[in-house]
Amino acid sequence: MPILLKGSCHCGAVRFEVESHTPAPYQLCYCSICRKQQGGGGYAINLAAIHATLNVEGQENLGVYRARIHDDEHATGETSSGERNFCRQCGSALWLYDPKWPELIHPFASAIDSDLPVPLEHTHLMLKYRSGWVEPDIAPQDRAFDIYPAESIADWHKRTGMWVD
């Protein structure tokens, strides 16, 4: 059985539940969007969960932000297909949904109230876009990438034995 993740914004206007096979908070994204939107340490931690199981209370308080990206990978400027859902009352970032991968949502670990498993290794990504003051804490067993890793969140969980069946 997948694990049930319960999450909420800070003020409680939005609460959600979603099931996940992949609950380990191992993936640290240093991109400019994650950092600005909710990355107090210079990165955000993205989980993956099963979109079809998402239940939201307080839907009317949700806002959706679609970032305009203009960087080396998007030289002409482009609006991200990713829909970053946040609470319009308190500003907490909650999850990302991208219609390119409609079966998944990516809750931010920071919005989850349930206990999460502690990962034995981390993946650091988008390091090319980290802010100068951020000193990534990359352990010997960690993997680090300028842009994206080839390994999916599902594959990481299967390789490390953290996949929840």
Ligand SMILES: [Zn+2]
């Ligand atoms: Zn709120």
